[in-house]
Amino acid sequence: MATTRSIPLLKRLIGKQPSRSVTYMHRPGAGSPRPDGSPRQVTLIPGDGIGPLVTNAVEQVMEAMHAPVYFEKFEVHGNMKKFPEEVLDSIRRNKVCIKGGLATPMGGGVSSLNVFLRKELDLYASLVNCFNMKGLPTRHENVDIVVIRENTEGEYAGLEHEVVPGVVESLKVITKFCSERIASYAFEYAYLNNRKKVTAVHKANIMKLADGLFLEACREVAQKHPDIQYNEIIVDNCCMQLVSRPEQFDVMVTPNLYGNLVANTAAGICGGTGVMPGGNVGAEHAVFEQGASAGNVGKESMVKKKTANPVALLLSSAMMLRHLQFPSFADRLENAVQRVILDGKVRTKDLGGSNTTQDVVDAVIKALG
Amino acid sequence: MASFGFQLLKRTLGNRSAAARFFSSAPYTPIRATLFPGDGIGPEIAESVKQIFKAAEVPIEWEEHYVGTEIDPRTQSFLTWESLESVRKNRVGLKGPMATPIGKGHRSLNLTLRKELNLYANVRPCYSLPGYKTRYDNVNLITIRENTEGEYSGLEHQVVRGVVESLKVITRQASLRVAEYAFHYAKAHGRERVSAIHKANIMQKTDGLFLKCCREVAEKYPEIKYEEVVIDNCCMMLVKNPGLFDVLVMPNLYGDIISDLCAGLVGGLGLTPSCNIGEGGIALAEAVHGSAPDIAGKNLANPTALLLSGVSMLRHLDLHDKADKIQNAILNTIAEGKYRTADLGGKAKTTEFTNAIIDHL
Numbered sequence: 001m002a003t004t005r006s007i008p009l010l011k012r013l014i015g016k017q018p019s020r021s022v023t024y025m026h027r028p029g030a031g032s033p034r035p036d037g038s039p040r041q042v043t044l045i046p047g048d049g050i051g052p053l054v055t056n057a058v059e060q061v062m063e064a065m066h067a068p069v070y071f072e073k074f075e076v077h078g079n080m081k082k083f084p085e086e087v088l089d090s091i092r093r094n095k096v097c098i099k100g101g102l103a104t105p106m107g108g109g110v111s112s113l114n115v116f117l118r119k120e121l122d123l124y125a126s127l128v129n130c131f132n133m134k135g136l137p138t139r140h141e142n143v144d145i146v147v148i149r150e151n152t153e154g155e156y157a158g159l160e161h162e163v164v165p166g167v168v169e170s171l172k173v174i175t176k177f178c179s180e181r182i183a184s185y186a187f188e189y190a191y192l193n194n195r196k197k198v199t200a201v202h203k204a205n206i207m208k209l210a211d212g213l214f215l216e217a218c219r220e221v222a223q224k225h226p227d228i229q230y231n232e233i234i235v236d237n238c239c240m241q242l243v244s245r246p247e248q249f250d251v252m253v254t255p256n257l258y259g260n261l262v263a264n265t266a267a268g269i270c271g272g273t274g275v276m277p278g279g280n281v282g283a284e285h286a287v288f289e290q291g292a293s294a295g296n297v298g299k300e301s302m303v304k305k306k307t308a309n310p311v312a313l314l315l316s317s318a319m320m321l322r323h324l325q326f327p328s329f330a331d332r333l334e335n336a337v338q339r340v341i342l343d344g345k346v347r348t349k350d351l352g353g354s355n356t357t358q359d360v361v362d363a364v365i366k367a368l369g
Numbered sequence: 370m371a372s373f374g375f376q377l378l379k380r381t382l383g384n385r386s387a388a389a390r391f392f393s394s395a396p397y398t399p400i401r402a403t404l405f406p407g408d409g410i411g412p413e414i415a416e417s418v419k420q421i422f423k424a425a426e427v428p429i430e431w432e433e434h435y436v437g438t439e440i441d442p443r444t445q446s447f448l449t450w451e452s453l454e455s456v457r458k459n460r461v462g463l464k465g466p467m468a469t470p471i472g473k474g475h476r477s478l479n480l481t482l483r484k485e486l487n488l489y490a491n492v493r494p495c496y497s498l499p500g501y502k503t504r505y506d507n508v509n510l511i512t513i514r515e516n517t518e519g520e521y522s523g524l525e526h527q528v529v530r531g532v533v534e535s536l537k538v539i540t541r542q543a544s545l546r547v548a549e550y551a552f553h554y555a556k557a558h559g560r561e562r563v564s565a566i567h568k569a570n571i572m573q574k575t576d577g578l579f580l581k582c583c584r585e586v587a588e589k590y591p592e593i594k595y596e597e598v599v600i601d602n603c604c605m606m607l608v609k610n611p612g613l614f615d616v617l618v619m620p621n622l623y624g625d626i627i628s629d630l631c632a633g634l635v636g637g638l639g640l641t642p643s644c645n646i647g648e649g650g651i652a653l654a655e656a657v658h659g660s661a662p663d664i665a666g667k668n669l670a671n672p673t674a675l676l677l678s679g680v681s682m683l684r685h686l687d688l689h690d691k692a693d694k695i696q697n698a699i700l701n702t703i704a705e706g707k708y709r710t711a712d713l714g715g716k717a718k719t720t721e722f723t724n725a726i727i728d729h730l
Binding site (some may be wrong): 001004106112115139140155156158160161162166167168169170173174175176177203205206207208209210212213235236237240241242243244257258260261263264265267268269272273292303346 | 521630634
């Protein structure tokens with residue numbers, strides 16, 4: 001594939017001469033927006049809380065890079081009764097979306113719109129890439145974990161009911177079909193990105209049928225990829241290993257709930273929600289957002305003082321650019337962000353600094369070169 | 370643990386309170402306690418505990434029970450009815466690691482104990498051991514986990530081929546019980562804050578019910594601060610700054626994961642004590658690590674977890690001076706660093722470590 005071969009080459013070129021212009025042969029007409037049906041048009045949902053701040057950061061940086069990406073903005077808020085049809089249509093048309101977090105009211109009757117979007121568009125794989133960034137000191141070194149999490153079923157099936165007053169049941173549904181899909185995705189990802197090991201996270205010693213089915217599917221897929229190592233780990237042991245020796249993990253594939261916990265733990269180890277990129281992908285659509293779901297909406301104080309960290313969404317937008325097959329822009333963006341973090345002079349509060357979102361954006365734009 | 374242990378004894382052992390006072394004033398009458406050595410490294414570390422307790426002159430008479438090789442139809446597992454009756458009679462017990470086979474069709478041993486003895490709360494204090502450095506220094510928290518229901522109800526079935534459903538059950542009664550215990554514990558040990566961990570934004574009815582119960586109990590203890598934290602936020606905060614938490618109370622599955630995560634923060638399961646509290650004042654202290662079949666019989670196991678659990682059992686029995694003596698001996702041995710087992714980075718054998726602790730007594 002052209003992209004897998006050109007990326008290392010471009011990286012080497014860019015690494016040595018940071019100010020060299022990138023040789024990018026564009027398709028004619030890429031410099032001006034196409035009205036619809038274009039794969040380069042992207043739906044943008046600012047969301048709630050810090051969402052508008054960080055998505056604005058992405059818009060500014062894309063503008064500065066002259067990236068051939070055009071945003072179709074829509075307002076969606078977490079307390080809406082249901083997801084607006086026009087936004088869904090737009091995503092179905094554009095096939096790619098980038099969004100901030102949608103706040104979910106706690107314990108109320110409204111189910112999470114984030115989860116709804118994933119189910120509606122069948123975005124069955126959620127991916128979070130947690131890695132140590134140079135210049136960002138953390139307690140652990142050499143971490144580079146990709147958590148691939150099943151996104152549509154499991155504990156988040158949303159099937160709850162009150163049996164009698166005071167007794168509530170919630171159904172956790174695991175199907176062979178979904179488990180096979182996510183396992184295939186995980187192994188494919190490992191194969192295409194040159195990863196050596198896939199670890200399945202489960203609790204089959206207690207939930208024998210449910211997680212047992214998940215493991216069965218993973219084992220079958222593992223047999224089709226004999227050159228990728230496969231092992232299994234129980235979720236509580238996994239969390240313990242993550243805090244003591246995270247360097248042993250490579251790609252992790254998990255059902256829904258465990259994936260949430262493992263992804264957030266891994267993100268916390270590498271620097272927090274503010275820096276980890278992630279996305280949700282299905283057979284036909286892709287939605288990119290901040291990797292770790294904790295703090296998706298941020299705190300009030302962050303919104304008021306505008307100190308949200310845009311790095312996570314910027315790196316997710318780089319992933320989006322690669323997905324749209326613009327690897328050169330993705331590389332430029334990633335290098336700029338990494339240079340800003342390495343410098344360490346401009347940082348938001350969660351990384352130990354005191355700058356605002358806009359400061360970080362300006363620094364990234366300057367580092368784009 | 371002092372005032373709490375005494376209060377618990379007074380409250381629940383009713384007609385035995387006179388006997389309890391008698392025991393604490395005449396420590397030479399032995400107390401019967403059930404001991405389950407367990408599998409794998411279990412027998413070796415149980416031996417270690419027995420030796421140290423004997424050297425410290427602890428007035429405990431152990432009643433040993435082993436896991437059977439056939440399924441007992443009365444209990445639906447490998448544990449016999451006699452073993453369970455023994456714990457019910459003695460009211461205290463110490464349990465070593467028991468192996469749970471993956472994917473077979475019977476109840477797991479640990480779950481059997483919990484269900485039959487109605488052990489509703491699992492208490493795991495996690496604190497950084499002085500002298501044993503991990504990447505996290507300021508850990509001092511207690512995780513209290515609901516132990517009987519939630520995701521571990523064991524109710525699963527195959528709907529059609531390739532589709533499996535598993536039920537998560539949350540009841541008001543169990544949630545209230547564990548919340549009550551959590552606040553009681555916090556008050557008895559002078560803890561300032563109780564945090565309820567949940568995922569009520571997604572699982573609204575189930576975790577919503579759990580939270581409602583916690584809020585009700587929180588109102589009865591206005592001097593203790595109460596907060597609610599979503600579990601993914603909690604994981605993130607634990608990994609970045611564990612000093613933010615004090616007492617954590619949570620349903621079954623989250624409790625399992627978070628308590629193991631916290632154990633990882635302080636040095637692993639080989640060092641973590643744990644105590645299961647049941648209705649009627651039953652306390653079953655246990656070592657929560659696995660049975661480690663790969664090092665069984667080789668004299669390499671670390672008995673610290675079982676020892677510290679034994680210490681918490683002593684506190685429950687109000688034998689505080691003995692408990693303190695043994696705990697200090699253990700902490701000093703580890704802090705000194707001369708005799709450490711392999712999992713702590715040393716080269717000592719189990720027996721050498723045990724002897725070092727006996728020397729420190």
